[in-house]
Amino acid sequence: MTRIGYHASHEQFDPRTMRDLAVRAEAAGFAGVKCSDHLQPWSTRQGQSGHAWVWLGAAMGATTVPFGSISAPGYRYHPAVMAQAVATLGQMFPGRFWLALGTGEALNEWVTGLPWPDKPERNARLRECFDVMHALLRGETVTHRGRITVIEARLWSLPDTPPPLFGAAATPETARLLGGWAEGLLTLGGDPDKVAKVIAAFREGGGEGKPVHIQHTISWAETQDQAMANALDQWAPVAIGGEINWDIRRPTDFDLLGQFVGPDQIGRSVRVSADPGLHRADLQALAGLGVDTIFLHNVGLNQEAFIDMAARELLG
Template sequence: MAQWGYTMMTEQAGPRQLVEDVVRAEQAGFDFSVSSDHYFPWLDAQGHSPYAWSVLGAAAHATSRIPLMTFVTCPTFRYHPAVVAQKAATLHLLSGGRFRLGLGAGENLNEHVVGAGWPPVDVRHEMLQEAVDIIRALLRGGYVNHRGPHFDVESAKLWDVPDEPPPIGIAASGPRSCELAGRLGDLLVATEPEAGLVRDFERHGGAGKPRVGQLPVSYDPDRDTAIARAHEQFRWFGGGWKVNSELPGPASFAAATAYVRPEDVAESVPCGDDVDEFTARLRPFAEAGFTEIALVQIGGDQQRPFLDWAEKTLLPALREL
């Protein structure tokens, strides 16, 4: 049976609200939670982007049961992998072992801010692999020295290390990243309900490991309102990773999606309050072999109505999938 998660979408709410919302998600019965980790929102209409790791630390203190996870952190540009390892170890300790570290090759949208340029995808995958090796070495304890093609680590040591390191998830969208995820990761992270991603992941060492998917939804008693909100804030979602990872800022995402219509968004994002529509859109993830699916309720001011509805109506229906 699939598990169902709640997304702290840092691009559409401020830090205090994000923590309050995940507390309510825990109360509503969600099985796990994830958090985005951005420097920019995709579109100006979303309006936020607080520091995800501070939010996660506060969430770890404010909750008691629900697992936490980055979905996902790029450990290669804004953050050096040695710093990511320290953050992950600390959060795992704060949460009492409830944290999982989701990693990915990143998006230009967030990583350009440090002025390091944006290399082609094959180089970004090389950097991700090297970063994962460094993070795992530090989480094992002891001093780490590393001289690599992309990173140097000089006599680094984590002084607060959990007995068991947090599991590491790797984001994948194609054969190369699935190979990395299967070989390097403890779980797969993806946003497309494609059985081929799961098969590639399993073929490269991921057999038996969790597979975590994610889908945006737009709950509202009025379907037209839900569609309008999804179009305003999430029309970028259909661009796909190959496009989205290259765009440098919200203005670029706005230009790239200028001709996306509300009805186009409604074809991929369940909108309204029809439980059958929501379950029909989420079912492909379960059928593709994903063991966990996180929901993103679109609209920062719509989290509480969604969570109330999810507790009473949506989650019981999803348990039947």
């Protein structure tokens, strides 16, 4: 049975508020929590970006459900350091943590001064980071010289079972590349036909039988007008599409692009509706793809009302 989880958006809420929302989400019946990992928000209107790894320890300590996150190793985080964080959470909270590895966005990664390469190069760097982290989480001593460098690294505090390392993909092409080595897939929701193609590519590439998680982005409010206003206020810059999201470096630049996203465009990345029945039908369609967990991200700031609605209408 597909589980419904809650997405914690660090870009939109301060860490203390987000911890409390995670606690509320569990109490409402959400079966897991997934969080983002940003150094900067997508928009100055969002206005937050707490440290995901610090937050994860606090939030998991206040709850009992599984947690996951998505991070980009090899730029802001050295893969050995990220592996140590994964191992620590896995040891403290056995069986409750998973991590999706992605190729990242310049918005978060360029601050270290490393060159920001094209997607094929980022894919190759991601694979090296995965191999290093996978080995470290199994107690190996790792030396690796390539796109990243690791010299005689070893993790000393290990969980009994290594947390799974998923791969993150938004397109069939990337999903197919991940299938042979990632231990699961994290992809975006939306149109079930498009999502199905991404999942099929992952399975064709070697991911058959591996778990699949979806992050499904919606904007719900008590009225349709408010749902649309929330989506445009908080998520218009992210809806611009294409390769732009991965290459722009400043929240203010995303805000400039967001001016060109209106009601006719926002639906490309956000399901905007005040009707819980429509959201329930979307969840059923995505669940029909055979996925393990769908993490709901309501982009509005009305999180308490959304969690309460979900408890009544979506989680039963």
